[in-house]
Amino acid sequence: MSVTKQKAARAGSRRRQLSSRENLLLLLLAVPGIAWFVVFAYGPMAGLVVAFKAFNIRDGIFGSPWNGLANFRYFLMSGDAATIVFNTVFLNALFLGASLFAGLVLALMLNEIRGGPYRRFMQSAIFFPYFVSPIVISIMLQVILSGVGGRGGLVNNLLSIVDLPQVAWYTEPGAWPWILTIVKVWQLGGYTSVIFLAAITSISEEVYEAAALDGASRWRMALSITVPLLLPTFAVLVVLGVGRMFFGDFATIYAIVQDNGVLFPTTDVIDTYVFRSLRMIGDFGTTAAIGLFQSVVGFVFVAAAVLVQRRFQKESSIL
Amino acid sequence: MSAVEQDSAAPGAAMRAGAPPARKAARRRLEPFAAASYVTVTLFGLFCLVPLWMIVAGSLTDESVLGLNGYSLFPQPFSLRAYELLFTGQSLLNGYIASLFITVVGTILSISCTASIAWVIARRLPGISRPLTIFAYVPMLFNGGLVPFYLLVTQVLGLTNSWFAMILPLMLAPFLIFVTVSFFRQMPEEILDAARIDGAGELRIFFQIVLPLSKPILAVLGLFYAVTYWNEWFTGLLFLTDPDKFPLQLILQNLISNVTNAASLPSSAGAAMAPVYQLRFAMTVLTVAPILLAYPFAQRFFVKGITLGATKG
Numbered sequence: 004m005s006v007t008k009q010k011a012a013r014a015g016s017r018r019r020q021l022s023s024r025e026n027l028l029l030l031l032l033a034v035p036g037i038a039w040f041v042v043f044a045y046g047p048m049a050g051l052v053v054a055f056k057a058f059n060i061r062d063g064i065f066g067s068p069w070n071g072l073a074n075f076r077y078f079l080m081s082g083d084a085a086t087i088v089f090n091t092v093f094l095n096a097l098f099l100g101a102s103l104f105a106g107l108v109l110a111l112m113l114n115e116i117r118g119g120p121y122r123r124f125m126q127s128a129i130f131f132p133y134f135v136s137p138i139v140i141s142i143m144l145q146v147i148l149s150g151v152g153g154r155g156g157l158v159n160n161l162l163s164i165v166d167l168p169q170v171a172w173y174t175e176p177g178a179w180p181w182i183l184t185i186v187k188v189w190q191l192g193g194y195t196s197v198i199f200l201a202a203i204t205s206i207s208e209e210v211y212e213a214a215a216l217d218g219a220s221r222w223r224m225a226l227s228i229t230v231p232l233l234l235p236t237f238a239v240l241v242v243l244g245v246g247r248m249f250f251g252d253f254a255t256i257y258a259i260v261q262d263n264g265v266l267f268p269t270t271d272v273i274d275t276y277v278f279r280s281l282r283m284i285g286d287f288g289t290t291a292a293i294g295l296f297q298s299v300v301g302f303v304f305v306a307a308a309v310l311v312q313r314r315f316q317k318e319s320s321i322l
Numbered sequence: 323m324s325a326v327e328q329d330s331a332a333p334g335a336a337m338r339a340g341a342p343p344a345r346k347a348a349r350r351r352l353e354p355f356a357a358a359s360y361v362t363v364t365l366f367g368l369f370c371l372v373p374l375w376m377i378v379a380g381s382l383t384d385e386s387v388l389g390l391n392g393y394s395l396f397p398q399p400f401s402l403r404a405y406e407l408l409f410t411g412q413s414l415l416n417g418y419i420a421s422l423f424i425t426v427v428g429t430i431l432s433i434s435c436t437a438s439i440a441w442v443i444a445r446r447l448p449g450i451s452r453p454l455t456i457f458a459y460v461p462m463l464f465n466g467g468l469v470p471f472y473l474l475v476t477q478v479l480g481l482t483n484s485w486f487a488m489i490l491p492l493m494l495a496p497f498l499i500f501v502t503v504s505f506f507r508q509m510p511e512e513i514l515d516a517a518r519i520d521g522a523g524e525l526r527i528f529f530q531i532v533l534p535l536s537k538p539i540l541a542v543l544g545l546f547y548a549v550t551y552w553n554e555w556f557t558g559l560l561f562l563t564d565p566d567k568f569p570l571q572l573i574l575q576n577l578i579s580n581v582t583n584a585a586s587l588p589s590s591a592g593a594a595m596a597p598v599y600q601l602r603f604a605m606t607v608l609t610v611a612p613i614l615l616a617y618p619f620a621q622r623f624f625v626k627g628i629t630l631g632a633t634k635g
Contacts, residue, residue, distance in 0.1 A: 025524045029442055030450060032528065036439030037457070039494050042474070044461035050470025064473055109366060112359035127621055128367040134613050135374075136553035138574045142606050143373040145578070146380065150392015157376070157393055189370060194628070201629040222355035254556060261579060277468050282560075287469055294467025302464045309463070 054295040058287040074292035083276065091251045091272040097180055098187040098252065099244035103237065105188045106195020110233075111225050113196060114203055129193035137258035140186060144259055148172040148182070176269040179260075183270065186255065195240070202236040203229060238315055246308030249301035251275060273297050374610070381405070381604040385597035392599075404597055404604035413573065413587045414608065420485060420569040425551040428489040432547040433540060440499050441528055444506035462496045475561055487561035488554055488569070495550075498543055501630050505539040506532070542627035545620050552613065570609040577602045 050064055057070040078084055109129060116122045132140075149172060150156035159169045172178060206229065214224050251272025260270045262279070273293065281290045375395075380388060381404055382397035408414045439458070443451050471491070481487035509532065517527050533540070555571035562568060568576070576583045587601050 026447055026450065029445060029447060029524050029528075032438035032525070033442040033450075033454060035435045036494060036499075037454075039435060039490075040457060040461065042479075043471075043491055043493070044465070046474050046478075047466025047470035048464070049466075050473055051466050053469055053473070060477070063477065064470075105366075109363065112363050115356045115359035116363060125363050125367045127618070129363075129370050130621065130624075131374075131617060132370050134549055134553075134617065135610060136555065136571055138555055138571050138578065139377075139606055139610055141578055142574065142602070143377060146376055146393045147373060155392045160391070189373075192366065193370065197625055197628050201625075220355065221353045225355065258555075258575075258578075274468075281468060281472060287473070291467065291469035294469050298464055298467050305463050 051291065051295050051298075053287055054291040056288055058291070070288070074288040075296065077289050078293050078296070083271075086268065087271050087273050087276045090269065091274075092248055094180060094183060094251070094256075094270075094272060095244070095248045097184045098191075099241070099248075101184045101188050102191035102195050103240055103244070105192035106199055107230075107233065107237065109192055109196035110199030110203060111229060113200060114229070115221060115225070126193075130197060131193065132190050133194040135190070137254040140190065140255065141258040141261075144182075144186065173263060174265050176266050179266055179269045183256065183259070186259070187252075190255070198240065199233055199236060202233055206232050235315060239312055242308045242312045242315065246305040249273070249297060249304050253278065377603050377606050377610075381600060381607045383600065385600045388597075388599040388603075401597075401600065404600040407596065407601065408587060408604055408608065411587055414605070416566055417568060417570040417573045420567055421552060421571070424485050424488050424554070424569055425548050427485075428492065428551040429544055429548045431489065432493050432495075432551075433543050435494055436499055436502055436543055436547075437533065437536070437540065438528070439494075440502035441506055441532060443499070444503045444509075458496050458499055472560060475557075482561055483564050483567060484561075485567065485569075488557045489551070491557055492547075492550055492554060495547070498546060501627065502539055502543060504630065505536065509535065538623075538626065539630075542623050542630070545616075545623050546627055549613065570605075574605060574609055577605065 053064055053067075054074055055069055055071065056064075056067040057073070058064070058067045062068070113122065113126060116125070135143075145156075147157045149159075155169075156172075158172070162169060170178075172182070210228055211224055214228060219227070251274035253272070253274035256270055256272060257275050257278065260266050260275070274297075277290050277293050277297075280286055280293075376393055379397045380394045382400055382402065383394035384399040384401040385403070387394055387399065439454070443454050443458070445451060475481050475487050475491065479487075479490075481490070513531060513535070514527055517531050522530070553571060555569075555575055558569060558572040559575065562572060565576075573587075587596070587605060
């Protein structure tokens with residue numbers, strides 16, 4: 004409250020106080036945005052009551068009878084709960100760790116390459132996958148792993164060159180956490196490196212000059228100067244990632260796995276599970292209950308992440 | 323401003339001012355780490371581009387080879403048959419019309435709404451801006467989940483089979499609102515004051531002074547939203563059932579689940595004759611093509627957006 008007052012006071016001293024008519028006019032600008040938030044962000048929150056109801060389309064969201072916690076009990080009893088919660092967190096942890104590591108290494112290495120057409124081209128090339136849609140990624144992956152229409156594929160042909168047996172990847176659930184991790188590195192490695200490179204450019208050149216005078220090699224400088232100075236950025240990205248830990252990467256996973264049940268034991272996350280039970284079973288109540296469970300636990304993660312991030316921001320000037 | 327500009331400016335400046343010792347030493351002999359960097363970055367670059375190349379090469383390779391190997395690294399024997407079929411058929415045109423409508427209308431709506439709500443937040447109006455910030459921030463922390471959202475769009479708004487079911491849910495990204503707010507707050511107050519002295523009203527100031535001065539951030543917004551809309555397929559999966567209304571991504575989705583669906587792409591050709599594998603590759607190429615073509619021009623804006631977001635978010 005006191006912060007608000009201070010800010011208002013500061014604004015008042017800097018600029019003429021607006022009349023209430025002008026305030027209203029300005030508020031008019033925000034109306035479409037506010038309307039959108041009410042309908043698409045806050046509306047569904049009210050709709051969460053479905054989680055406590057035996058929902059049927061005829062009676063609608065608010066007319067359907069209440070059934071207490073039955074929906075939650077049903078989900079917890081189904082035996083899928085532990086698997087999908089584990090998969091969600093485990094896959095997200097793999098994705099986060101791998102893409103951050105790849106981004107950091109790429110940024111350090113791109114930094115060694117002298118500016119010019121070659122570097123610009125490489126930077127563009129490794130950033131590009133970020134803009135490729137999940138569906139297109141899925142088609143590329145099929146070509147590489149099984150060939151279009153399931154005839155071999157690049158990886159299997161490479162395996163046969165070195166006399167290893169062919170693998171039917173799409174029936175091999177054990178391999179998929181790692182395959183998906185490679186896909187995420189492909190997709191996010193360049194994107195993450197852009198963030199790190201932005202932080203690297205803010206490091207003063209003088210530090211490196213001093214190190215060079217002391218006879219440090221480029222490797223030494225990367226390890227002892229760049230990496231420590233990137234730690235705050237790294238930490239913030241970790242915190243943001245942990246905040247999203249409970250929300251599965253629906254787009255990538257569903258585009259690739261589709262409804263291939265053989266792979267569910269290792270790839271089914273909360274979001275894909277929710278989507279399937281809505282589309283195939285049409286069980287609105289239970290699905291909404293899972294969604295609410297995810298939102299609440301997710302909120303705890305996000306809120307914790309925001310608090311930790313605030314702390315970091317106070318301590319570091321980079322982010 | 324952006325990382326890329328700074329990157330490319332730094333070596334030039336260094337050269338003009340007489341290269342600093344570190345760079346001179348590095349230029350004289352290639353250090354092991356620098357050599358390793360060239361090799362690794364090149365390999366990673368190839369790793370990023372090869373899948374894309376396989377799709378392009380596949381789309382230009384004759385069906386007989388694709389049917390045998392399932393992929394192709396060189397377009398041999400070369401064939402344009404899939405493209406000929408796609409360009410004479412109706413499917414591709416329908417897909418492009420849908421994708422373009424969603425992307426263009428969506429991006430325009432998104433930019434207007436994002437910029438205007440961001441300006442109101444950025445003005446620090448007492449009693450308005452702060453509550454509005456919280457109002458826009460809370461949805462980043464908590465959301466209703468899929469089921470209420472699904473019921474909202476299908477039951478309350480009745481948008482099933484409408485392209486707006488793919489536009490409206492994505493219209494505002496809170497993260498981009500805050501990026502825009504931080505850009506607006508850097509706007510020099512003097513310009514606005516000058517306009518006020520000349521008697522311009524608040525709305526006029528926004529439309530005739532602030533927006534024209536904000537072209538860089540509007541470009542960033544436009545590109546981020548446009549890519550999101552172009553690549554969107556989840557809402558289509560949920561809300562579109564009429565194949566004639568499918569955007570490109572959804573047509574591709576149909577090809578993933580069943581490769582022979584490709585036979586339905588060219589409506590004129592007989593299903594038995596259609597080169598289904600090649601068609602699938604060609605369709606993928608045509609879906610990525612607009613992004614691929616815009617990318618060289620748009621890349622620096624994306625970098626700018628990410629940098630703004632990373633340092634201000």
